[in-house]
Amino acid sequence: MSKISEIAIYFPKKVFTNEDFFKLFPDERDSKTWGKLGINQRHIIGEQEVPSDMGLLAAKKLFLENPSLRGEVDYLIFSGHERDHYTPVTASFLQKKLGLATNVGCIDMHQGCASFVHLLAHADGLIQIGAANKVLIITLSSLTNQFHEKDKSNRFMFGDAATAFIIEKSEESKIESYCFGNDAESNDNIIILDGEHRTPINEKSYDSFTNRFGQEQWPGYFYQNGAGVFRFILDRVPNTIDEALTKSNLTREDIDFYLFHQPNAMVLKALSKIAKLDEEKLIIDLEDCGNTVSVSIPILIHNLKKQKKINPNMNILFCGFGTGMSWNACIWKT
Amino acid sequence: MENLILYKMTWEEFEANIRDVLEIEDGVVLNRDEILEDTEFWSSMHALLVMAMAESEYNVSITGEDLRKSSTLGNIYELLKSKIG
Numbered sequence: 001m002s003k004i005s006e007i008a009i010y011f012p013k014k015v016f017t018n019e020d021f022f023k024l025f026p027d028e029r030d031s032k033t034w035g036k037l038g039i040n041q042r043h044i045i046g047e048q049e050v051p052s053d054m055g056l057l058a059a060k061k062l063f064l065e066n067p068s069l070r071g072e073v074d075y076l077i078f079s080g081h082e083r084d085h086y087t088p089v090t091a092s093f094l095q096k097k098l099g100l101a102t103n104v105g106c107i108d109m110h111q112g113c114a115s116f117v118h119l120l121a122h123a124d125g126l127i128q129i130g131a132a133n134k135v136l137i138i139t140l141s142s143l144t145n146q147f148h149e150k151d152k153s154n155r156f157m158f159g160d161a162a163t164a165f166i167i168e169k170s171e172e173s174k175i176e177s178y179c180f181g182n183d184a185e186s187n188d189n190i191i192i193l194d195g196e197h198r199t200p201i202n203e204k205s206y207d208s209f210t211n212r213f214g215q216e217q218w219p220g221y222f223y224q225n226g227a228g229v230f231r232f233i234l235d236r237v238p239n240t241i242d243e244a245l246t247k248s249n250l251t252r253e254d255i256d257f258y259l260f261h262q263p264n265a266m267v268l269k270a271l272s273k274i275a276k277l278d279e280e281k282l283i284i285d286l287e288d289c290g291n292t293v294s295v296s297i298p299i300l301i302h303n304l305k306k307q308k309k310i311n312p313n314m315n316i317l318f319c320g321f322g323t324g325m326s327w328n329a330c331i332w333k334t
Numbered sequence: 335m336e337n338l339i340l341y342k343m344t345w346e347e348f349e350a351n352i353r354d355v356l357e358i359e360d361g362v363v364l365n366r367d368e369i370l371e372d373t374e375f376w377s378s379m380h381a382l383l384v385m386a387m388a389e390s391e392y393n394v395s396i397t398g399e400d401l402r403k404s405s406t407l408g409n410i411y412e413l414l415k416s417k418i419g
Contacts, residue, residue, distance in 0.1 A: 032357070033379040153378075214402060227398025230382045234389055266379065270386035 002127045003173035004120075004332065006066045007165035007302045010058035011043040011289065016159075025152055034156055038265025042159025042290035045142040051082035052090050054162035055138040056097055062136075062164040063098070069166065070098070075105045075132035077122060079115050079139035079294055083108060094138060105132070112190070113261045113322025115139060115294035117330050120318070121178050123167035134168045141293035146192060146222035148208075154224060157264055159290035163298040172312065177247035178330040179240050188212070189228035190323040193219040229325075230267060236327040237319060238275035244317060244329040255281060255331075256314040257304065261321055262286040262296040293322075310334060343392065343418055348411050355387045356380050366408035384410060392418055 018040055022029045045051065055078065063070050076098075078091035085093075091106035105126075111118050116139075123135035140162035147154045194205040205220030217223045237260075245251060258281050260268060265284050272282045283300050286292075292299060297318060304310050314334040321327040349364055358364065358375050370376040381401045388396045394417035404410045 031377060032375070033377045036379060036383075213398065225398070226378060227381055227385070227401065230385060231395075231397055234385065235395070266382070270383070270390075273390045274386060 001170050001172070001174035002124045002167050003170040003175075003334070004301060005166045005168050006062055006069065007163065007298060007305065008058050008062035008065060009295070009299055009302050010054050010061060010162040010164075012045045012049060012054060012160050014044045014046055015041050016044050016155075017041045018156075021152075021156055024155075028152065036264075036266045037157060038284060038287060039157065039159075039290045040287050042144075043161060044144050045160040049142075050084070051080060051140055051142040051145075052078070052084050052094065054142065054160070055080065055140045055164065056094060058140070058162040059094065059098055059136065059138050059164035062166075069134070069136075070100065072134045073100055073104060073136040073166070075123070075126055075135040076100060076107075077119060077135060077137045078106075078108045079110045079119055079137065080108075080141065081110055081112075082140065082142050082145075091138075100136075110139075110294065111320075111322075111324065111326055113263070113291070113293050113296070114320035114324060114326040114328055116261070116297040117178065117180070117318055117320045117328040119294075120167065120175055120330060121180075124175050127167065127169050134166055136164060136166055138162070138164045139294040139298070141295055143222060143293055148218045148221040151218075151221065153226060154222060157291050159292050161289055161292040161295040161299065163295045163302070165298055165301070173332070173334050175330055175332050177244045178328070179243045179247065180326075180328045181236060181240065182324045182326045183232075183236075184324070186228060186232065187323070187325055188223075189225045189232060189325060190223070192222050193217075195220055229263075229322075230270075232325050233263075233267060233271060233321055234274055236325075237271060237321055240319060240321075240327050240329045241275055241277070241317065244319075244331055248315075248331045248333075250315060250331065252277065254315050255317050257309075257316045258282040258319070259297050259300045259304075259316055260319045262300070263291050263322075343411075343415055345411060348414065349407075351387055351391055352384070352407065352410075355383045364407060366411070367406050369405050370407065371405070388414055388417070394418055 076091045083090045089108040095106050126132040142160045208216045208218050211217040213225045316332040319329040
């Protein structure tokens with residue numbers, strides 16, 4: 001059995017407020033749209049900042065607050081699209097920079113906004129098979145680097161952040177009822193078309209075109225079709241919640257907190273209504289950071305722990321969803 | 335055999351739900367035939383709210399494609415009516 005124990009968060013210094021946004025896009029100031037998203041500001045990675053350095057700073061903070069951890073960690077997972085080099089894995093560099101022992105396993109893995117439950121499952125599995133006792137997970141997002149300057153929606157919604165946290169062996173707590181799904185049929189709802197092996201950057205990568213959703217898209221930049229993603233969330237997430245509850249033989253009344261990936265407040269409020277979740281149990285906490293991709297659920301855990309709201313004998317349902325299109329859930333019996 | 339109660343949505347009920355979900359004040363007149371893109375209350379985000387309303391209030395699924403084909407509130411009303419059956 002395992003538990004989520006110590007956790008630290010790092011935000012880059014640069015802050016992009018709603019006022020900054022409206023100065024860039026003055027025509028948007030009177031729109032009621034932005035107010036519904038529940039975001040006041042987001043942090044943006046510095047121009048000279050290397051993404052994995054954000055993860056390093058989160059982990060250093062974690063070790064500063066818990067000095068004994070450095071010698072106890074026996075596995076390291078790095079999760080972020082933003083690797084340092086093609087090879088070796090970024091976890092390998094972080095192992096060295098953090099001064100971890102050489103008998104620590106190192107691997108990279110990532111699944112965008114749906115990363116968190118995958119990371120828990122892998123760490124939990126390592127503990128279950130006796131391969132590790134304390135797994136350090138470092139995950140980050142610097143997605144704002146991938147936006148076209150005219151892309152209002154994504155510039156408003158996303159922010160950069162990093163986290164480092166520990167999954168460790170436990171006698172009392174367990175994480176169970178993992179459910180996973182993926183459907184590539186509509187995976188062009190969230191995509192960067194150019195820049196990897198299938199389509200390297202070319203002379204047309206930064207020219208816009210009208211895509212099949214009738215929207216302007218730049219092949220070399222991040223694209224998200226809001227309506228398509230929203231439809232996907234409504235179609236997949238409520239069923240996944242039910243699947244996890246059924247696996248654990250629990251009902252909605254048994255759940256203390258729903259900690260979901262945080263795309264924006266409007267989507268989460270709609271989701272709570274459609275999936276018939278108690279609004280007070282579905283935590284919305286992205287006012288100061290926006291959608292931070294794989295860091296969004298760890299931020300919720302960090303803030304609830306700080307408020308001493310995560311206590312023994314609770315049932316916490318995690319749910320992630322995003323690029324892929326991918327979705328998942330699991331239940332943490334604290 | 336189960337008793338089937340056929341549900342009929344009215345324009346008045348639809349309008350009340352639209353006002354509620356899009357937070358349109360009572361003073362604003364909603365015209366069935368006005369092009370949504372020309373109104374002050376409509377944006378792509380509001381299309382998402384209508385998708386959610388269809389699901390929570392009427393238990394029917396509408397897609398972004400459905401909404402793109404609906405240029406007026408009247409079109410959305412007819413779309414929902416056809417989905418409700």
